[in-house]
Amino acid sequence: xxEITEITMIEQYLSGSVRLKEICERFxxxxxxxxxxxxxxxxxxxxxxxxxxxxxxxxxxxxSEFKAxxxxxxxxxxxxxxxxxxxxxxxxxxxxxxxxxxxxxxxxLRKTQPVENNDLPGDR
Numbered sequence: 852x853x854e855i856t857e858i859t860m861i862e863q864y865l866s867g868s869v870r871l872k873e874i875c876e877r878f879x880x881x882x883x884x885x886x887x888x889x890x891x892x893x894x895x896x897x898x899x900x901x902x903x904x905x906x907x908x909x910x911x912x913x914x915s916e917f918k919a920x921x922x923x924x925x926x927x928x929x930x931x932x933x934x935x936x937x938x939x940x941x942x943x944x945x946x947x948x949x950x951x952x953x954x955x956x957x958x959x960l961r962k963t964q965p966v967e968n969n970d971l972p973g974d975r
Contacts, residue, residue, distance in 0.1 A: 854900050
């Protein structure tokens with residue numbers, strides 16, 4: 852649900868043309884979520900419904916230095932030994948200073964160099 856839809860939904864509720872139950876069912880959200888959005892709209896106007904991280908990096912984003920270290924390690928030491936990204940991940944993940952998911956490693960390695968789709972049995 853985007854901000855425009857949220858604003859329209861809340862304005863319809865406040866004008867009395869739509870009931871709270873209808874909004875919850877239509878958008879599959881809890882009534883507490885609707886009340887929170889109503890409170891934000893009343894306190895801060897339409898701008899208050901814009902996602903707070905818009906235009907900013909994710910709270911879970913890894914540093915570019917960390918990304919470069921992981922990709923560099925793969926390229927320098929594991930790719931020459933024909934390690935697939937999955938095998939590389941399984942070998943290295945426990946030694947990393949912070950948590951890193953396989954999908955993140957795979958996405959990073961894809962950006963540096965194309966990765967074949969058959970490196971994990973479940974990918975086929």
